[in-house]
Amino acid sequence: MARIAVLGSGSWGTAIAVMADRHGHQVSLWSVFPEEVDCLRRDREHKKLLPGVMIPDxxxxxxxxxxxxxxxxxxxxxxxxxxxxxxxxxxxVLPDGAVVANLAKGFEQDGTKRLSQVIAEELPQVRVVVISGPSHAEEVSRGIPTTVVSASHDQEAATLVQDILMNPDFRVYVNPDIVGVELGGALKNIVALAAGICDGMGLGDNTKAALMTRGLTEIARLGVKMGAQTETFAGLSGIGDLIVTCTSMHSRNRRAGILMGQGVPTKEAVGRLSTVEGYHATYSAKLLSEQYQVVMPITEECYQVLFNNKDPQKALADLMVRPKCSETEHTWLDK
Incomplete structure (x- = not known):
């Protein structure tokens, strides 16, 4: 049994707390909002985000x-x-050597820092781990089989997370490529927004399959330039997370995109969902593509739609008539 402190009582925090408790750990669930703490204590349920999932006493x-x-x-x-x-x-609060695992998938807002970098700046005394992969909180909380990646520069810390959290319903793999794991988790949200826009426009499976495939190429292209390993993007935090986020209605990024594809203005669509990480990730990815001089046409068109009010139909048309090129790329096949 391990002592686990989960900071953040949204859907993911509540789900991981419920799961860890189910498998015998001593769990605390923290919220910065006293009123939220009162509601959760009273109801033992997050009625808004995880209705029907009871939080054990x-x-x-x-x-x-x-x-x-x-x-x-x-x-x-x-x-x-x-x-x-x-x-x-x-x-x-935390002692030297403490292990801090981050679940959020994105960048620091209005910037390009990965979240592990942000944590390391604020907590230089801890060992930072990133947990990522295809893992909807709605399913984790209900014990539906899920696989994720535990990534860190510190392999002992990554393995500790694996040892504590792995159970028959929640399989954890370790990966030393924290850069690739974080970028896969953050950038796939952009593609999920675009996939949702396609769904909202009433486009077909062909379009979405192309978008996901070429979106993964963009993610890998930038990732390799930033020092990630190519094979990471073929794994759970790359193609795995991309598939689940682009195809599931649990995905807030896809749902926001559907609204946009149906004509709802961007700010209104984002405002209807509690967290749309892909909106902010698009801004960060645009900066990174310029900084590293990486061509990212899907990201560029998403940026124009989200921040410059470009018509999604025009964005799609511009993607389809780009200059001819080869599908295979040196950066994808070999770093």
Missing amino acids: SVRITNDIHTAADADLVILAVPSFAVRSTASMLRK
Whole structure:
């Protein structure tokens, strides 16, 4: 049994807390919002995000950040925009060598820093791990078989996360390529938004398959330029996460895209969903593509649709008439 502190009581945080408790761990679930803590304590259920999933009485629900002080594993389950502020709160709480695993998939808002970099800046004394892969909270919370990746520069820390969280319903693989794992998890949200737009426009399976395939090529193209390993993008945090996010209605990115494809203005569509990481990731990816001089046509068109009000039909047409090129690329086959 391990002591686990889950920071963030949204759908992912609640799901991972319920799962860890189910498999015998001592779990605390933290929220920065006292009113949310009161509701969760009273209802033992996140009625808005995970209706029907009961939080066992054995899960301690609290707004005291010091619950993380003596944890064997601290899990950050807050949205990307709250990662820095939450990590900052932990600076005087966590001891040297503590293991902090991050669940959010994105970049620091309005910037290009990966979230593991943000955590390392705020908490230089800890060992940072990233958990990523095709893993909807709605399914994890209900014990539906799921596989993810635990990635870190510190293999001992990545293996610790694997040892603690792996169970018959939740299989964990380790991967030393934290750059590739993070980029796969963040950038696939852009493609999921685009896939949703295609669905909202009433386009077919051919279009979505092409979008996902060429989207993965873009992700790998940038990732390799940033130092990631090509094989990572063929794994769970690459193609695995891309498939589930582009095809499932659990995906808030896809659902926001569907609204946009149906003509709902971008800000309104994003506002209807609680978290749409792909919106902010598109801005960050645009900056990264320019910084690393990487051609990312799908990302570019998504940026124009999201931030410059380009008509999605025109964006699709422009993608289809790009200059001829070969499908295979040196950056995809060999770093």
